[in-house]
Amino acid sequence: MDCGNLWRVALLLCFAAHSLAQKTQLQAHLEHLDGVRNPMAATDEPRLEARRYIKEKFRELGLQVHSQTFNTILKPQFDELTVSGENLVGIASGTAGGPVMVVGADYDTAPQSSPLEDNGAGVAALLEVARHFMHVTGANGLFQRLNTVIFVAFDLNVKAYGNSHPGKPGSYHFLHQWLWPYINQTSNNFAGAIILDSITKFSTKFDSQYVIQEFKDAFPQASSAIASSGNKGDFLAMFTREDSRSINLANSFTANYVKDRKAGMFRLQPMSVRDGLSYVGVLKMFNHQSHHPFWSFRPSEELVPLPALLLTDTDVYRMSQDVCDRPCTPAAFLTRARESFITKTIDAVTNTLLSLQTERLPDTSAGGKLGVTTPLFLIVCVTVISGIIR
Ligand SMILES: *[C@@H]1O[C@H](CO)[C@@H](O)[C@H](O)[C@H]1NC(C)=O
Numbered sequence: 001m002d003c004g005n006l007w008r009v010a011l012l013l014c015f016a017a018h019s020l021a022q023k024t025q026l027q028a029h030l031e032h033l034d035g036v037r038n039p040m041a042a043t044d045e046p047r048l049e050a051r052r053y054i055k056e057k058f059r060e061l062g063l064q065v066h067s068q069t070f071n072t073i074l075k076p077q078f079d080e081l082t083v084s085g086e087n088l089v090g091i092a093s094g095t096a097g098g099p100v101m102v103v104g105a106d107y108d109t110a111p112q113s114s115p116l117e118d119n120g121a122g123v124a125a126l127l128e129v130a131r132h133f134m135h136v137t138g139a140n141g142l143f144q145r146l147n148t149v150i151f152v153a154f155d156l157n158v159k160a161y162g163n164s165h166p167g168k169p170g171s172y173h174f175l176h177q178w179l180w181p182y183i184n185q186t187s188n189n190f191a192g193a194i195i196l197d198s199i200t201k202f203s204t205k206f207d208s209q210y211v212i213q214e215f216k217d218a219f220p221q222a223s224s225a226i227a228s229s230g231n232k233g234d235f236l237a238m239f240t241r242e243d244s245r246s247i248n249l250a251n252s253f254t255a256n257y258v259k260d261r262k263a264g265m266f267r268l269q270p271m272s273v274r275d276g277l278s279y280v281g282v283l284k285m286f287n288h289q290s291h292h293p294f295w296s297f298r299p300s301e302e303l304v305p306l307p308a309l310l311l312t313d314t315d316v317y318r319m320s321q322d323v324c325d326r327p328c329t330p331a332a333f334l335t336r337a338r339e340s341f342i343t344k345t346i347d348a349v350t351n352t353l354l355s356l357q358t359e360r361l362p363d364t365s366a367g368g369k370l371g372v373t374t375p376l377f378l379i380v381c382v383t384v385i386s387g388i389i390r
Pocket residue numbers: 097098100182183184189
């Protein structure tokens with residue numbers, strides 16, 4: 001083989017190996033999140049396995065792991081049933097002691113659900129955000145952690161199981177009994193939460209997004225933006241409140257979502273929620289996700305709404321372009337389109353954390369935020385492989 005070809009082959013192999021390595025991580029997480037994770041299911045083993053896996057990953061990444069157990073109440077039929085849950089918390093401590101940020105996703109599922117879609121992929125994305133974040137703020141990283149970031153996997157989101165269940169969800173218990181004491185009971189020590197809940201459905205087909213009348217009334221701007229694209233489900237929805245701190249958080253996420261190179265492929269659709277009648281009209285669409293206890297936080301009599309973004313594909317209001325026949329395996333689920341849609345969200349959340357909670361170190365010799373490892377990997381890989389082929 002002549003020298004030019006040799007390098008070309010080596011480079012190709014390395015690119016393939018690199019993208020394979022990237023893919024393997026999401027898929028590897030999903031392999032542990034493909035069963036129905038619910039205490040009312042025939043077996044509770046998938047929920048327990050997810051729990052073990054998330055804790056193990058948090059530990060591997062160097063996060064300080066806490067677990068918060070709590071009880072909540074289900075009402076499967078006529079009798080109430082007390083069940084215990086465990087929120088899994090991974091702390092990346094900062095050095096400056098500024099406001100804390102939270103990234104969260106539910107790891108349990110409704111009794112009948114698509115465990116990968118709702119919300120296995122959200123948890124896999126949470127693990128990937130944590131992995132990237134710890135990597136670039138680690139020993140050889142370009143960023144230094146100033147303010148603390150908390151990664152949390154919530155258990156028992158009973159609000160997603162149906163209206164009959166009277167208990168409070170895991171995120172409520174996390175906020176009231178864990179986070180509020182942790183931030184010394186003042187919202188000044190809190191920068192906001194980013195919640196990942198169903199983030200995989202994507203479609204460029206006409207009318208794949210179902211826009212109901214209540215939604216049109218509550219979000220006139222978003223509705224006309226969606227209508228002007230032919231009601232395509234080709235966007236990530238970002239639900240946020242209209243107070244100044246929520247707007248700041250939303251602006252930061254938006255800037256990070258639109259800036260990177262894959263920006264053209266996916267759209268971010270903000271949905272600002274006013275505290276008024278319009279809000280009540282669409283309440284049922286998004287009062288069961290984990291951001292809601294933050295918005296409606298009442299440590300005492302007084303309402304103290306905390307900033308939280310809900311990132312979602314809108315779940316039942318969207319028809320996915322890629323259909324995964326059941327039983328849907330992680331490999332079949334992770335089509336290229338789906339994977340890029342999820343990866344886009346992972347990158348934007350990671351970069352939001354970097355811009356709000358860290359400081360870039362003076363040495364700026366290497367490449368972009370997430371692209372740091374790529375050139376290095378390629379150089380080493382090409383050198384090794386061309387040595388082997390020769
Ligand atoms: C809460 O207060 C303690 C003691 O003053 C302090 O060390 C800690 O950093 C505070 N926590 C946060 C999140 O600001």
